[in-house]
Amino acid sequence: MHGESQYRVPLIRGDKTYHQITEDICAPIEGRAGKLWYLAFTVSAVAALWGVGCISYLLGTGVGVWGLNRTVNWAWDITNFVWWVGIGHAGTLISAVLLLFRQRWRMAVNRSAEAMTIFAVVCAGMFPLIHMGRLWVGYWTLPLPNQFGSLWVNFNSPLLWDVFAISTYFSVSLGFWYTGLIPDFATVRDRQVIPWMKKIYQITSFGWSGTAKQWQRFEEVSLVLAGMSTPLVLSVHTIVSFDFATSVIPGWHTTIFPPYFVAGAIFSGFAMVLTLLLIMRKVLKLEDYITVGHVESMNKIIIVTGSIVGVAYITELFVAYYSGVQYEQYAFLNRATGPLAWSYWIMMGCNVISPQVFWIKKLRTNLTFTFFMSLVVNVGMWFERFVIIVTSLHRDYLPSSWTMFYPTWVDVGVYVGTMGIFFTLFLLFSRTFPVIAMAELKSILKISGEGWKKRQKEHEHEHDHH
């Protein structure tokens, strides 16, 4: 086996054996959940139920219960939609892009990041559907001839592209995730002693045997799926940005949107991954696998994408001035100094200024500080979408229709509800699924495990003496 440079910090701490990895990662599935888990689960489930209630009220009464009006016809709902889709991007980036770049540190975090992707996309997908007001006609977005004749859906519309992009993204991410889970489910299955648990994992592992041929195909499938998911993830937020960029609203009609949205999505997604993993590694005792090195790598990605976002904000501002178009200029003047300026400055503060502190090594390796920053970035990125959507709409071309947007309790309730759904799903995942890709991790144990690296070093020293 090829050794790794001694300068690299080991990815797996402690002197682990293959069996120890299995033990550590299966422990949360087989053990009993702690009080903290039950508390978190109760809070999330209550929030989720509250959200379901708000959605039912919304559907029963109509979209009028939201704070939308004639001028601001998109607000919290689409802000939340874009925010959740963006969060999802980190999972695919970790599992697909980092696989193509052969980044070994992805192996400890890809499983949970992908789970996060799937749960985030579930939450995201809800918003366009409930925004229809009449959920039961949601199928009208599919390419079917409608009942008024043979009129089809409009393929010129970015909103329809979004239907295809989000559903492809969701289902492909799910397939990619599940394919990776099969060998790990087999590991859980083969060590179960409780019959009903064995039965469940027997079904979920699809009868995986781990033969050389299966592994050979498995690796090929992972590689090709990563190759397909990489352009897919870039296309998804590009298409989400087209929802805005192809319109004629000042502040939206810009060509910078696709790269800027994609960078912002990865930025916010990594922040959410850090929020979740910093808690998970502690609660599930996975500190040997999700190390400070992993957190540092993710913080580096946050600096890069955060800086791209910062440059995009400033470019946008400059181009608005330079374009000479008064509507465009006013849109940005209004963002920075108008009645919603506070949201603009929250966005600027959280997304442009604060991530720059991660240039300091002491701060990006400090876990408490990273956790705090991950929350700051999540807030900042929510406000970015709010600023883009609401400040552009509330003062449009016609000053007589200028108005303000105020969210109602239903707006807030639905958003809190999706948070509840997201955390409920993640908490369930953390107790029933192998949260770290065991098989993948075992394949790097002899390369990047602390014990193995130490032995390799001693071995090298012996050679030096001869």
Added chain:
Amino acid sequence: MSSKLIYAVYDDPDTTVEAGRIVTDAGIKVNTVYSPFPVHGIDDAIKLPRTRISVAAFLFGAMGTSFAAWMTWYMLIYDWPMNVGGKPSFSFAENFPSFVPVMFELTILLGAHGMIWTFFFISGILPGAKNKNPDPRTTDDKFIIEIDPSKQAQKEDEIIGMLKNAGAIEINRGE
């Protein structure tokens, strides 16, 4: 007794690859190797032919592209041309840029799912399928080389001897 399969158990991936290479080079056909994770170099050692599964991904992907091209043409150009926002809608070539996102997404959709299901079907992994690994430890920390002694030119003891010399920690027999 002689029809029983030989399961040579190893506890290290590199030893397994070496053992696989030694017996294969001696002209013994290795049925398969069970391992808890993908062991690199094992395909080469036991002369496993390269998988052609990516061809399936390409074919399904191409199907997705052509289906999306046909669908957008049929729905928006041929069956019911719509003039929305003055975007050209009377020839596929002129309207093509608007159709690219949908064509791309359907390429990925069919390519990815086609490949996943092809993988499941040809590998016999489906919900409810029974696993065939001879020992539950092969999904934890052990590696097993499976050989059918009745199909080899060498004597059984000779094969077992080779496997042991190559570092097998156990030799088990099974159907």
